[in-house]
Structure formats: structure tokens, C-alpha cells
Amino acid sequence: MSRPSIVGPEQIEQPYPVVVDTTVEAGFGRGSAELGCPTANIPPGLLAKLDTGVYYGWAVVTEASEPETAPEWFELAKKRERSIEVNYGSKLAAAAGTCYPMVMSIGWNPFYENKQKSAEVHIIHEFPDSFYGASIKIAVLGFIRNEQSYDSVDALIEDIQTDIKVALNSLDRPAYKQAQKLIL
Numbered sequence: 001m002s003r004p005s006i007v008g009p010e011q012i013e014q015p016y017p018v019v020v021d022t023t024v025e026a027g028f029g030r031g032s033a034e035l036g037c038p039t040a041n042i043p044p045g046l047l048a049k050l051d052t053g054v055y056y057g058w059a060v061v062t063e064a065s066e067p068e069t070a071p072e073w074f075e076l077a078k079k080r081e082r083s084i085e086v087n088y089g090s091k092l093a094a095a096a097g098t099c100y101p102m103v104m105s106i107g108w109n110p111f112y113e114n115k116q117k118s119a120e121v122h123i124i125h126e127f128p129d130s131f132y133g134a135s136i137k138i139a140v141l142g143f144i145r146n147e148q149s150y151d152s153v154d155a156l157i158e159d160i161q162t163d164i165k166v167a168l169n170s171l172d173r174p175a176y177k178q179a180q181k182l183i184l
């Protein structure tokens with residue numbers, strides 16, 4: 001299916017920008033393994049005012065201090081087959097505090113028939129290490145498409161690659177570039 005290479009108006013319009021400041025939590029652990037597309041999971045309740053679907057915007061991650069009491073998502077992290085390292089973003093180095101483009105998916109991942117709603121941010125940057133527990137600020141600026149189910153993992157991967165191109169093109173406009181300052 002052919003898709004537009006740029007989406008959304010020249011100016012940012014209601015209900016955007018949607019700015020959220022939160023923590024990177026553990027998800028189901030299949031993003032990087034199966035799709036080659038790691039996603040920083042965040043609490044979906046913070047984005048309840050947005051419909052399910054795929055969005056674009058900017059993201060900034062920074063190191064966070066260790067919480068005094070273990071958060072709920074630690075439980076999910078411990079149940080995972082391969083253990084994850086929760087480093088609170090201490091290995092981010094120069095990536096800490098830098099604003100990167102992102103694509104985000106909100107919903108039930110119809111392809112995987114998830115029982116729980118998730119909100120996941122794929123930051124368009126290669127990070128050498130994971131950053132579970134880090135602070136993450138996002139500015140959601142536009143909608144790309146509805147979530148879909150697919151006949152194969154490859155078809156999902158192909159659509160995500162197109163989402164990334166669409167996000168980069170859509171963010172490369174003056175009003176959208178300016179919006180970086182909302183989270184810097």
C-alpha cells in the first residue's frame with residue numbers, strides 16, 4: 001500500500017502538542033528482539049486523551065535518581081526471561097539531554113493481541129546501552145496512522161520503517177523544529 005511521505009498541517013494544531021514527562025518502564029521485551037525496533041515503554045494512562053495509533057514527535061532522555069521504593073514495573077521486569085539491567089540512564093553519556101525525533105505507538109498491538117494497552121516510544125537514534133528507569137520527556141506533535149494487524153512480522157517491520165521516514169519528513173518543518181524547545 002502506498003503511503004504519504006509527510007503528514008499533518010504546516011502548523012501544529014489541537015490537541016497537539018501533547019507533552020509528557022515520565023519514566024522509561026519495562027515492557028514485554030519483544031521490540032528489539034523481534035522487530036529490531038526497541039521502544040521505551042511509558043505508562044499509557046498519561047496519554048489517555050489520545051486515540052490509539054502511531055504518532056510522531058520529539059523525545060529527550062536524561063538520567064534519573066533511583067526511587068526510594070521499588071516501582072510496580074519492576075515486577076514485570078523480574079518476570080522476564082532474559083533479565084534486564086535497570087541503570088536509570090546512567091550510561092546515556094552524550095545522548096542524555098539531547099532531543100531526538102521519535103515515533104510512538106499507543107494501543108493494544110493488534111498484531112500481538114496484547115491484553116494491556118501500551119504506549120511505546122521508538123527514539124530515532126542508536127543508543128549503545130539501554131536506559132530503563134531513565135527520565136523521558138516527549139512532545140507528541142502529530143498522528144501518522146491507525147494501528148493494524150499484519151500477515152507477517154516483516155509487514156509490520158516495513159510499516160514501522162515507513163513511519164520513521166514519515167516522522168522525519170514531518171518534523172523537518174519550521175513549526176515542528178521549534179517545538180523541540182518544549183522539552184529541552
Ligand code: ADP
Pocket residue numbers: 024025026027028029030031032033037038039040041121122123124125126127129130131132
Ligand atoms: P521492552 O519491552 O522492555 O520495552 P524493548 O525491546 O522494546 O523492550 O527495548 C526497549 C528498551 O531498549 C528501552 O527501554 C531502552 O532502555 C532501550 N533502547 C535502546 N535504544 C532505544 C531506542 N532507540 N528507542 C527506545 N528505546 C531504546
Ligand code: RBF
Pocket residue numbers: 027028029030031035037039054103104105108109110111112120121122146147148149156160163164
Ligand atoms: N503493533 C501492532 O500490532 N500494529 C501496528 O500497526 C504497530 N505499529 C507500530 C508502529 C511503531 C512506530 C512502533 C514503534 C510500534 C508499532 N507497533 C505496532 C507495536 C509493536 O508491536 C511493539 O512495539 C512491539 O510488539 C514491542 O512491544
Ligand code: MG
Pocket residue numbers: 027028029031038039040041120
Ligand atoms: Mg518496548
